[in-house]
Amino acid sequence: MASVGPHPAVADVRRAVREALADVPGGRLVLAACSGGADSLALAAALGFVAPRAGLRAGLLTVDHRLQPGSAERAAEVAGMAGALGLETAEVLTVEVGTEGGPEAAARDARYRALGEAADRLGAAAVLLGHTRDDQAETVLLGLARGSGLRSISGMAGGGGRYRRPFLEIPRATTVAACRALGLTPWDDPHNANPRYTRVRVRARILPLLEEELGPGVAEALARTARLARDDADALDEWAERAYLDCALSDIGGSVTLAVRALEDLPGAVRRRVLRRAAIAAGAPSGALSATHVHAVDRLITHWHGQKAVDLPGGLAAVRRYGTLILAISPIP
Incomplete structure (x- = not known):
């Protein structure tokens, strides 16, 4: 038998x-x-x-x-x-x-x-x-509602590191x-x-x-979207990490200074990732740092007309001075 x-x-x-x-x-x-x-x-x-x-x-x-x-x-x-x-x-x-x-x-x-x-x-x-496929679909919908970019709809990573799903x-x-x-x-x-x-x-x-x-099949489609978005987001993040090293003039606990000229030469999707990376390195809580915050800092690069500093979560501010972008605890000296 x-x-x-x-x-x-x-x-x-x-x-x-x-x-x-x-x-x-x-x-x-x-x-x-x-x-x-x-x-x-x-x-x-x-x-x-x-x-x-x-x-x-x-x-x-x-x-x-x-x-x-x-x-x-x-x-x-x-x-x-x-x-x-x-x-x-x-x-x-x-x-x-x-x-x-x-x-x-x-x-x-x-x-x-x-x-x-x-x-x-x-x-x-x-x-x-x-976490299941249904959890992934929920995560994608929540990311869409936040409107915080490709990474937010790429959902949760499956595995390869410490945490595996x-x-x-x-x-x-x-x-x-x-x-x-x-x-x-x-x-x-x-x-x-x-x-x-x-x-x-x-x-x-x-x-x-x-x-x-x-x-039927919405949850499966959303999970598939997460997989595709994650591949793209990973590639852009890798590019942004290399760009950050090129742009950073200083990165000392609580303060990051970036070269504006180097930032201007980057595609927007990469530049905004660099700015987010810099804000977190300076002390901004990643969970509280929204796309709106990053876009406001980005305008100091793309639409500069002498505006005041941009306030960021964690008591930080971003200000443009003499060809540099400084992200540090507010008020910046």
Whole structure:
């Protein structure tokens, strides 16, 4: 009698994780960030199956944001599932969520900071994240709404570095089906249904409306757009990084000075990337630095008529003086 393989959804998530880890040397530790939701639970289960067969060690990290009652108990429950999922280690990372950038951004920043610190401490080769194709589509729509350029619609990177997202080509329905087939019961975070959060409104209202009005496949098309945009954005960023080195006259903590003439010779898409890079190097928070800010600084190069300094997030300002553009803490001496 022929053996029966795994459920198609289970096979899909395992294949995605296997491909995401193809370049990780044997014996290294790989961690799954798991909230207990269907996406990250399917991810952790797939890692627990794939890792030992690939000669890798595997562990689980779960973050307690302390934003709702019972969060500590819930995080402990998730960590306690590690052994049953085939993962050899598990840790609960308790974080303090600030307020900068709004609740969603603040929680994300705290989460990634904790995951990064844990990966460093444990010597992990990679941290796997459970974002799906649907998450990617939501990210593209949010980027379009911000109107902040090509990078904002290029979505989340799939892999190759510390953080890897094996499921960006997999719909959320597949992770739900995988959990069901494996007998796993995901936890539904109440925050994921709270319309006060922008991403929840995109997920519950905007994407379904687009599917209804434009036909099925919108999420897949948006994710494909992200892949194409990311390739272009990566190429422009690489060009801009080289250009920054040519334009920067000084780059000392809290102050960057650029040569205006060198900036004038650059295509707009590259020049604005250089300006954004300079503002962040001078101390502007990247999450608060918008396209509007960058375009205002760009006008100091392209439409110069002696205007005053441009105010930037983080208490910075940009001012043009004697053929240079200075980005520093305001007021600039």
